[in-house]
Each structure stands twice: as C-alpha cells, then as structure tokens.
Amino acid sequence: MDCIFCKIVKGEIPSRKLFENDRVLAFYDIQPAAPAHALVIPKKHIASMNEAEEEDRELLGELLLTAKKVAGELGIAESGYRLINNVGPDSGQIVFHIHIHVLGGEKLGGLNVKS
C-alpha cells in the first residue's frame, strides 16, 4: 500500500521520532504549523476516524494518551496545546492514515472553521 505513514512505521521514510512502542509512533511534523508540532499515529493502518471500528477502541485511547505524553516531552503540557484529528476532504486531511496533531509552543489562534 502506498501510504506515507506506513512507510514511516516501516522505517522506509525517515522521521524524527518522539515516542514509539509496539502499537503507536509519534514524530515531528515535517512542516510545523506551530513552534511545537508532532503527529501521533497507530502502527496499524486506519485511513481516518471514518474507518475506525469498535475493535480499535483501546488503540484510539492509546493515541490520545500518547499525545498527552508527547506534549509533556515537548514541554508544552502546562502552557497548553491543541489536539487535532482531521477527517476527510472538508477537514483538509491529506494523509489518509489516522493521526493526531499535537500543536503548541505559542498562543494558538481560534479555531479556523472557515478557510
């Protein structure tokens, strides 16, 4: 499958890793939208929340807890951060392997609902 994040999981594309275990991986976003910007992904390929199933319940929980851990690693736990999960075309999702953005390191703008 031609999925860029699956390639990162397999080590076929390099990434700056922040955390890894058997199930999840966190790495720096290549095009940071804030001073601190990381992505948390499952190693299992799930295209988006639309494809997540009941059997993924624990994995989805682990993604959120990993995002919290990563925020701590990035030193933004206390100053605050935003977790974003884009789903589908209208959200601007460009990589169809589910991921949570961890954004912070500065005062973030309000939610940009309209482009």
Ligand code: AMP
């Ligand atoms: P989304 O719009 O939610 O699908 O966001 C995908 C994110 O993946 C974007 O913020 C990209 O900058 C990021 N991205 C794409 N390719 C890579 C890569 N090879 N390494 C790290 N981040 C990437």
Ligand code: ZN
């Ligand atoms: Zn994938």
